[in-house]
Amino acid sequence: MQSPPNSEVRVEVRSTIDIVTARQQGREQAMALGLSSAEVTLVAAAISEIARNILDHAKRGEVVFSFVQRGSQRGLQVAANDQGPGIADIGLAMQYGYSTRRGLGVGLPGAKWLMDEFEIESAVGKGTKVTMRKWVKDENSQLNHSR
Amino acid sequence: MQVPILKQGSYLIASIQAVLSDADMLQLRDDLADKVGQFRARGVIIDVTVLDVIDSFATRTLRGMVHMLNLRGAETVIVGIQPEVAFAMVQLGLTLEGVGTALDLEEGLAFLNQKTKVHAKPAK
Amino acid sequence: MKGNPELNVNRPKAHRKAEITRQDPSASDNSNMPQVKLQPTVNYSDPLLRELVSHLRENRTQLREVWARNILDAKLLSAMSKEEIFSEVTSVYDNYVEVLETGSVDALQAYARNLSERIIPRGVETDEVIGIVLLLRDVLARSLFKKYQHDFNLLNRVLDAYEPAANRIANTVAVSFVQENVRIIRQQQEAIRELSTPVLQVRERLLILPIIGVIDSQRAKQLTEQLLRGIRNNRAKVVVVDITGVPTIDSTVANHLVQTVEASRLMGAGVIITGLSSEIAQTLVTIGVDLSKMNAVGDLQGGIELAEKMLGYKVKSVDSTAAEVEIDT
The missing domain is CATH 3.30.750.24 (STAS domain)
Structure with a gap:
């Protein structure tokens, strides 16, 4: 298994084309980390939703990928940052089916389900930061270490 | 990246060749709407085998596309949704209610044959 | 479904096997091992036992061979080759004597677990393992009988000292084997339950x-x-x-x-x-x-x-x- 690079990978999100770029970058990172193909797809779908959320609400922002470690666990962290209007009621925004625009209202809550961890910070007038992580499952690593 | 649309008998087959941007998706919708009218197509197959992610926007667009084509008289079926993609979609809470789906192109053709035959002659 | 012989279990066997072996064997420690208490009064400082140990050491080569031959004759451990049997027999014999000498079954237990782990996948059954240990007991008892038969009293005392220790050894080996077996079965069940609801x-x-x-x-x-x-x-x-x-x-x-x-x-x-x-x-x-x-x-x-x-x-x-x-x- 290759050792995760220390550097972060950033993808600017300014138009819908960038959603595809962010997704592909995320897919590459997730595969490099050793996530299963099913999980890679889940991560890519989650990235798609949060990148879209940036465009819908802040017009522009960035998605940042990095490898993280907690104890013996390794994971992929995906952060979506924007300097948009921010979210006044995070609880409401995270409600499934709630949408401020013509969307399905599944974006943020949907992404939360696809990932292992999901955090959201937002300040009105300042912007929103969504941080989510997917951990490499213990089973996989146990399998790799089995005799 | 434009999606090629092939005419096969009274059916149209839109076979997506690469990952689509939102704009490509909307373009496909408009192209299909035009071609269905132009060729008086009775059925449409949209092959999404190569799509690695079908997110909320893609789902909404596909659903709208299929309903629109149905209203224009063309039975429409989406084929080739991959296991991982289907899994991610349902995790996101995305479904294609009221939309015909089939495993692949072959099954999609069988689906359309069945649908359009049912209209043509009543079952025994 | 019952009458259909063509059920096509989708999951490849090899995969299941890989899952089964993934658990670290040290994870199931022996803290919950039921210690079978048979004749707990073995006095290992008994001079008779010491005499016995030196007798078994002196006749190591010969007794070991008799035992191995008995195993072959009884068609035990049929899954193993003659050479393998002989090599395992040597280890078990030495461990056996060590238990008699030190009174500690730790080394024997560890060896028995290790042996079980190796031979269970090859289809060795519990009765075979118990069989070989009982054969060794028998071989050793016969040799003691032969040595002390001139003095019936002494023979009785030697056997009195030997038997509880021998029983304890037989128990240790058998219990280790059974536990190893149970552990493997549990792991398999878990793996099957968790991972292979068959399509x-x-x-x-x-x-x-x-x-x-x-x-x-x-x-x-x-x-x-x-x-x-x-x-x-x-x-x-x-x-x-x-x-x-x-x-x-x-x-x-x-x-x-x-x-x-x-x-x-x-x-x-x-x-x-x-x-x-x-x-x-x-x-x-x-x-x-x-x-x-x-x-x-x-x-x-x-x-x-x-x-x-x-x-x-x-x-x-x-x-x-x-x-x-x-x-x-």
């Missing part, structure tokens, strides 16, 4: 997924992923998910079940749920699961019948003669 192909285009046991979120996800791959690989059009063997369902699992149904539909396969107990059905209604989205049929038999009807109907539209055959069977 069975009953006939062309028709899959059955019998779910047995408790489902949690993790397992529900695995089941769904497995089923979706099964749909693609078998080109299935209908799936019967039988949950007769599922004791309870909570809202999370119910949602997973709905997701499974919807994901299958996205791939063009219809799902029939069977074995929904009235209790579970009630739960689903209470937590607001839309049962109208689910094709529920009372039992597996009924589910398969409906599935065949669905397949027949669909086949008819493509080829009407094939459909007739399909429906009539």
Whole structure:
């Protein structure tokens, strides 16, 4: 298994084309980390939703990928940052089916389900930061270490 | 990246060749709407085998596309949704209610044959 | 389903095996090992035992060979070659003597576990292991008998000292073996339960997924992923998910079940749920699961019948003669 690079990978999100770029970058990172193909797809779908959320609400922002470690666990962290209007009621925004625009209202809550961890910070007038992580499952690593 | 649309008998087959941007998706919708009218197509197959992610926007667009084509008289079926993609979609809470789906192109053709035959002659 | 010999278990065997061996054997420590207490009064400082030990050391080569020959004659350990038997016999013999000398079974226990781990996968049975230990006991007792037969009193005392120790050894080996066996079986059961709810192909285009046991979120996800791959690989059009063997369902699992149904539909396969107990059905209604989205049929038999009807109907539209055959069977 290759050792995760220390550097972060950033993808600017300014138009819908960038959603595809962010997704592909995320897919590459997730595969490099050793996530299963099913999980890679889940991560890519989650990235798609949060990148879209940036465009819908802040017009522009960035998605940042990095490898993280907690104890013996390794994971992929995906952060979506924007300097948009921010979210006044995070609880409401995270409600499934709630949408401020013509969307399905599944974006943020949907992404939360696809990932292992999901955090959201937002300040009105300042912007929103969504941080989510997917951990490499213990089973996989146990399998790799089995005799 | 434009999606090629092939005419096969009274059916149209839109076979997506690469990952689509939102704009490509909307373009496909408009192209299909035009071609269905132009060729008086009775059925449409949209092959999404190569799509690695079908997110909320893609789902909404596909659903709208299929309903629109149905209203224009063309039975429409989406084929080739991959296991991982289907899994991610349902995790996101995305479904294609009221939309015909089939495993692949072959099954999609069988689906359309069945649908359009049912209209043509009543079952025994 | 019972009468169908062509059940096609989808999961490759090799995969299952890999899963089984993944657990670290040291994880199941021996703290819960039932210590069998047979004749707990072995006095290892007994001079008679010491005499015995030196007797066994002096005659090591000869006794070891007699034992190995007895094992071969009794056709024990038939899964192993002669050379392997001889090499194991040497180790067991030395460990055996060490127990008599030190009174500690630790080394023997560790060796017996290690041996068991190696020979269980090769099909060595419990009775064979007990058999070889009893044979050794017998070989050694005979040699003691031969040595002390001139003095009946002394012989009795030697045997009195030897037997409890020998019993303890036999027990240690047998218990180690049985425990190792149980551990392997448990691991296999767990692996099977966790990872291999089989996706069975009953006939062309028709899959059955019998779910047995408790489902949690993790397992529900695995089941769904497995089923979706099964749909693609078998080109299935209908799936019967039988949950007769599922004791309870909570809202999370119910949602997973709905997701499974919807994901299958996205791939063009219809799902029939069977074995929904009235209790579970009630739960689903209470937590607001839309049962109208689910094709529920009372039992597996009924589910398969409906599935065949669905397949027949669909086949008819493509080829009407094939459909007739399909429906009539």
